[in-house]
Amino acid sequence: MSTARDHAQRDRDAALARLMRFLAIPSVSAVRAHAGDVQGAAEWLAARMAEAGIDGVRVDPTPGHPVVTGRLDAGPERPTVLVYGHYDVQPPEPLEAWNSPPFVPTLLDGAIVARGAADDKGQLMAHVEAAAACMLAGGPPVNLRYVFEGEEEVGSPNLAEWLRDHADELAADVAVISDTAMLSASQPSIVYGLRGLAYFEIEVVGPNHDLHSGAFGGATLNPAGVLCRILSALQDAEGRVLIPGFYDRVRPLGDDERDELARVPFDVGAFRTATGAAGGWGEPGYSLVERLGARPSLDINGLISGWTGEGAKTVLPARALAKVSMRLVPDQDPEDIAERVREAVAGLTPQGASATVRALHGARPAVCDRSHPAMQAAARAYADVFGTLPVFTREGGSIPVVTLLDELLGIPTVLMGFGLPDDGLHGPNEKFAVAQFWRGTETVIAFLEQLASAGVERS
Amino acid sequence: MSTARDHAQRDRDAALARLMRFLAIPSVSAVRAHAGDVQGAAEWLAARMAEAGIDGVRVDPTPGHPVVTGRLDAGPERPTVLVYGHYDVQPPEPLEAWNSPPFVPTLLDGAIVARGAADDKGQLMAHVEAAAACMLAGGPPVNLRYVFEGEEEVGSPNLAEWLRDHADELAADVAVISDTAMLSASQPSIVYGLRGLAYFEIEVVGPNHDLHSGAFGGATLNPAGVLCRILSALQDAEGRVLIPGFYDRVRPLGDDERDELARVPFDVGAFRTATGAAGGWGEPGYSLVERLGARPSLDINGLISGWTGEGAKTVLPARALAKVSMRLVPDQDPEDIAERVREAVAGLTPQGASATVRALHGARPAVCDRSHPAMQAAARAYADVFGTLPVFTREGGSIPVVTLLDELLGIPTVLMGFGLPDDGLHGPNEKFAVAQFWRGTETVIAFLEQLASAGVERS
Numbered sequence: 001m002s003t004a005r006d007h008a009q010r011d012r013d014a015a016l017a018r019l020m021r022f023l024a025i026p027s028v029s030a031v032r033a034h035a036g037d038v039q040g041a042a043e044w045l046a047a048r049m050a051e052a053g054i055d056g057v058r059v060d061p062t063p064g065h066p067v068v069t070g071r072l073d074a075g076p077e078r079p080t081v082l083v084y085g086h087y088d089v090q091p092p093e094p095l096e097a098w099n100s101p102p103f104v105p106t107l108l109d110g111a112i113v114a115r116g117a118a119d120d121k122g123q124l125m126a127h128v129e130a131a132a133a134c135m136l137a138g139g140p141p142v143n144l145r146y147v148f149e150g151e152e153e154v155g156s157p158n159l160a161e162w163l164r165d166h167a168d169e170l171a172a173d174v175a176v177i178s179d180t181a182m183l184s185a186s187q188p189s190i191v192y193g194l195r196g197l198a199y200f201e202i203e204v205v206g207p208n209h210d211l212h213s214g215a216f217g218g219a220t221l222n223p224a225g226v227l228c229r230i231l232s233a234l235q236d237a238e239g240r241v242l243i244p245g246f247y248d249r250v251r252p253l254g255d256d257e258r259d260e261l262a263r264v265p266f267d268v269g270a271f272r273t274a275t276g277a278a279g280g281w282g283e284p285g286y287s288l289v290e291r292l293g294a295r296p297s298l299d300i301n302g303l304i305s306g307w308t309g310e311g312a313k314t315v316l317p318a319r320a321l322a323k324v325s326m327r328l329v330p331d332q333d334p335e336d337i338a339e340r341v342r343e344a345v346a347g348l349t350p351q352g353a354s355a356t357v358r359a360l361h362g363a364r365p366a367v368c369d370r371s372h373p374a375m376q377a378a379a380r381a382y383a384d385v386f387g388t389l390p391v392f393t394r395e396g397g398s399i400p401v402v403t404l405l406d407e408l409l410g411i412p413t414v415l416m417g418f419g420l421p422d423d424g425l426h427g428p429n430e431k432f433a434v435a436q437f438w439r440g441t442e443t444v445i446a447f448l449e450q451l452a453s454a455g456v457e458r459s
Numbered sequence: 460m461s462t463a464r465d466h467a468q469r470d471r472d473a474a475l476a477r478l479m480r481f482l483a484i485p486s487v488s489a490v491r492a493h494a495g496d497v498q499g500a501a502e503w504l505a506a507r508m509a510e511a512g513i514d515g516v517r518v519d520p521t522p523g524h525p526v527v528t529g530r531l532d533a534g535p536e537r538p539t540v541l542v543y544g545h546y547d548v549q550p551p552e553p554l555e556a557w558n559s560p561p562f563v564p565t566l567l568d569g570a571i572v573a574r575g576a577a578d579d580k581g582q583l584m585a586h587v588e589a590a591a592a593c594m595l596a597g598g599p600p601v602n603l604r605y606v607f608e609g610e611e612e613v614g615s616p617n618l619a620e621w622l623r624d625h626a627d628e629l630a631a632d633v634a635v636i637s638d639t640a641m642l643s644a645s646q647p648s649i650v651y652g653l654r655g656l657a658y659f660e661i662e663v664v665g666p667n668h669d670l671h672s673g674a675f676g677g678a679t680l681n682p683a684g685v686l687c688r689i690l691s692a693l694q695d696a697e698g699r700v701l702i703p704g705f706y707d708r709v710r711p712l713g714d715d716e717r718d719e720l721a722r723v724p725f726d727v728g729a730f731r732t733a734t735g736a737a738g739g740w741g742e743p744g745y746s747l748v749e750r751l752g753a754r755p756s757l758d759i760n761g762l763i764s765g766w767t768g769e770g771a772k773t774v775l776p777a778r779a780l781a782k783v784s785m786r787l788v789p790d791q792d793p794e795d796i797a798e799r800v801r802e803a804v805a806g807l808t809p810q811g812a813s814a815t816v817r818a819l820h821g822a823r824p825a826v827c828d829r830s831h832p833a834m835q836a837a838a839r840a841y842a843d844v845f846g847t848l849p850v851f852t853r854e855g856g857s858i859p860v861v862t863l864l865d866e867l868l869g870i871p872t873v874l875m876g877f878g879l880p881d882d883g884l885h886g887p888n889e890k891f892a893v894a895q896f897w898r899g900t901e902t903v904i905a906f907l908e909q910l911a912s913a914g915v916e917r918s
Contacts, residue, residue, distance in 0.1 A: 195673060
């Protein structure tokens with residue numbers, strides 16, 4: 001084991017304590033009232049990076065939340081790795097579903113329970129702690145460029161411009177992102193495919209104010225009813241999306257890839273436990289792994305209309321709003337999908353109501369090359385630390401930066417995730433296993449060391 | 460004009476000031492946090508009734524909110540009138556839609572704007588002010604029994620028991636309730652038919668906690684999608700209810716009644732202005748007046764699921780809830796309808812989700828006899844004060860007490876409403892025209908005087 005990994009092991013309790021302080025900052029990027037907290041998290045992170053020995057640390061303002069950046073230099077002959085992570089988190093609501101307050105990090109059954117524990121503060125900090133350990137061991141094995149953003153959970157609206165403006169200082173051979181999960185604590189996996197995202201608000205307006213349902217019901221079109229009817233027409237009961245043209249650009253799965261995905265030791269039991277639902281639902285003709293990673297999907301993320309408090313209020317609501325998103329696969333395009341959603345909703349809206357579709361957030365799907373040397377270096381690093389070679393799989397989530405790094409900087413990405421399937425991302429009681437945090441830190445060190453010895457073709 | 464009406468006219472500014480104080484008490488019966496305010500409104504009302512000269516005023520506790528009662532005696536040879544009203548109000552939300560705070564009564568364009576102004580504090584106070592004027596004029600023309608409840612807006616759960624327990628002191632020839640609207644300020648009308656109500660919460664549960672829509676979407680049944688699909692299957696796009704058996708007990712409209720309703724000078728333009736919607740929607744084959752008063756309807760009153768805050772949260776929600784109610788007509792029965800709704804929802808719930816139907820509130824529909832002498836006395840009273848004979852019509856709302864008074868006490872009811880169609884009941888900026896309050900007070904006096912001179916057959 002390397003000296004750097006040795007340092008990481010000796011420092012691990014202090015690293016855990018630092019992560020818990022980071023998690024206590026409620027850096028919810030979606031909610032304006034938390035803007036000060038997001039800024040505070042950026043400053044805390046920058047201070048920790050500087051303390052770890054990272055050079056040139058800056059908190060760069062953007063029109064939204066800041067980007068925290070820094071660098072370490074090992075020498076021009078060494079490969080350069082861009083490390084991306086995000087320090088913003090999802091809103092914690094519904095608060096009553098949490099067993100401990102989301103921003104009071106709590107250790108329970110070997111895991112840190114807190115909003116952002118796995119997504120992505122804990123995984124981001126594995127990289128910062130790895131850098132600290134490398135510095136204690138005499139210096140980094142490769143050149144490093146750190147990019148930590150504060151707007152991933154709201155669709156990275158300002159990242160592309162920041163990346164373009166700083167392309168010179170970001171020249172790198174490969175990027176690494178730890179924001180995904182392994183199949184299990186004993187089975188590492190590397191995600192090579194991510195779904196894209198097209199997220200909308202659909203609002204239906206009927207009367208110009210809320211009405212009495214007795215005085216108006218039966219002779220007044222109800223916007224909540226119209227919304228339900230529109231939503232029910234966007235997707236069939238088995239999950240097939242009915243929006244005309246939705247599947248037009250979906251790249252069919254090849255037989256090779258289907259065979260490979262069929263061999264992924266996906267834990268169906270754990271998946272069902274995590275959902276708490278009977279499971280078995282989804283687009284006919286595709287396996288669970290294919291449905292999650294290689295096929296597009298549509299979900300209602302939120303609904304609100306009329307009276308939602310206690311008891312009975314006999315109101316005929318003036319408006320109804322849904323949050324609806326689609327996960328996309330290559331070669332679907334969020335802007336093309338937005339156009340199709342707008343057309344479909346317009347076609348489904350009856351006279352007497354008006355419907356507005358607002359695109360909130362889009363991300364293109366991404367698939368990475370499994371044969372890239374950095375992918376192989378990552379595989380060896382996992383094997384070193386976890387004792388098992390990782391499998392390659394696809395994941396259902398979206399990390400818009402993967403596409404941006406490819407298109408803007410020409411850098412391929414290795415998705416080196418340390419989460420576990422039951423981490424509860426975006427839901428209540430999100431957690432990150434302490435052992436995954438510590439082993440993740442060591443895996444990052446091993447990856448950097450593998451890259452230094454194996455080399456990477458300069459792009 | 461009688462001495463009592465003369466007193467009412469001279470006292471009208473003070474009466475208005477009193478009503479505004481009453482409206483400032485946020486007696487929202489549906490919300491537990493307002494229980495103290497509901498009690499406070501009961502006590503304020505009792506104090507005002509005693510001050511007006513009403514005898515035996517009591518605030519009677521119930522398992523929920525109290526009943527305020529009192530009496531006036533004119534002599535055993537005179538008819539006895541039971542006056543019913545309710546001092547509780549609907550929740551004022553959404554607050555941002557109000558132009559002035561709902562519990563800061565505000566005079567605007569000749570109307571009092573406040574939650575409860577027309578429904579029902581303003582109309583209730585017309586009866587109390589009428590009693591005060593009669594007392595100033597020497598005494599009431601008839602015997603009076605006042606019953607003012609605090610739970611009308613939550614379905615009167617404790618009224619039946621209170622009425623049963625006090626049947627002896629409530630013996631009366633006729634009941635009068637002012638909780639409906641006239642067709643316009645110049646066209647009085649008497650409502651002889653009211654729809655019933657069956658109000659439900661339908662909750663669909665899928666996963667046992669909120670999930671990440673990327674990690675689970677496409678392979679996990681979404682309860683919000685299931686709810687929309689269930690709701691869309693309960694009613695067709697034109698408003699016909701699709702619940703099996705829903706129309707089985709609906710009494711067909713006779714040709715005579717259809718002819719009469721066709722002659723009601725219903726102001727379609729005002730209706731469309733009030734809805735702000737294009738109008739023209741509803742069950743095919745029926746007129747607007749028939750759809751509103753004589754045919755059952757179904758409305759979604761509220762929807763909530765998942766993320767409803769600002770921006771995009773990619774959650775696959777664990778649960779979704781709708782508030783759904785049906786307006787019923789004779790001879791539909793809320794309990795029979797509840798059973799049919801439960802069966803329909805169960806049949807529409809797919810494997811992998813569970814749906815619960817909770818009946819929150821039921822009221823039986825009611826139709827009153829238009830030829831009753833008290834109806835004719837009411838018609839003459841309107842003609843005296845407004846200069847125009849009222850028309851008889853049916854209204855879409857529900858006043859459960861009408862059925863209770865009939866079934867428990869054998870008393871027929873006259874619905875002597877003074878509201879106007881654009882009062883905005885249950886919505887924001889509810890109002891009650893000051894002139895309607897004053898003329899309403901005089902019409903009540905004229906009604907009591909008509910009854911005293913015409914007599915009413917003792918039941």
